[in-house]
Amino acid sequence: MIACRVPKDYTDAVRDMIRGAVELDETRDADYIREQIEADKFSPWMVLDHGTAKAAGVTKIDQIGPEKHLTIMYCEGADVPWRDVISEVEEFARSQGCSSVRIEGRPGWVKMLRSNGYINRPFLEKRL
Numbered sequence: 001m002i003a004c005r006v007p008k009d010y011t012d013a014v015r016d017m018i019r020g021a022v023e024l025d026e027t028r029d030a031d032y033i034r035e036q037i038e039a040d041k042f043s044p045w046m047v048l049d050h051g052t053a054k055a056a057g058v059t060k061i062d063q064i065g066p067e068k069h070l071t072i073m074y075c076e077g078a079d080v081p082w083r084d085v086i087s088e089v090e091e092f093a094r095s096q097g098c099s100s101v102r103i104e105g106r107p108g109w110v111k112m113l114r115s116n117g118y119i120n121r122p123f124l125e126k127r128l
Contacts, residue, residue, distance in 0.1 A: 003085040014044040017056035021074040067099040
């Protein structure tokens with residue numbers, strides 16, 4: 001399996017694949033994801049196994065002070081060896097001058113990727 005960025009032509013396919021993950025976020029919906037991809041603010045990704053899409057997600061790059069950070073968001077897919085395929089995302093982040101890769105997602109990501117060098121950095125939210 002391999003993770004790869006896909007052209008905007010695949011926006012609807014990516015959006016449909018990640019719908020379950022997006023629905024967990026009460027602040028955004030699938031149409032928002034499509035709009036961000038179309039505006040070049042999010043990059044669509046798929047995990048392919050011999051040409052068949054097994055998973056999808058989106059990334060964004062933020063400039064925070066002097067550093068750039070790539071954030072992986074809204075990943076969805078079953079039976080994907082994330083520990084193995086995340087290296088393609090990390091290589092893309094390096095090529096874009098990013099100093100880190102961050103993941104927004106469920107707590108299971110911490111257990112799954114700790115052995116790859118990822119550490120948990122919690123954030124707080126206050127609903128107003």
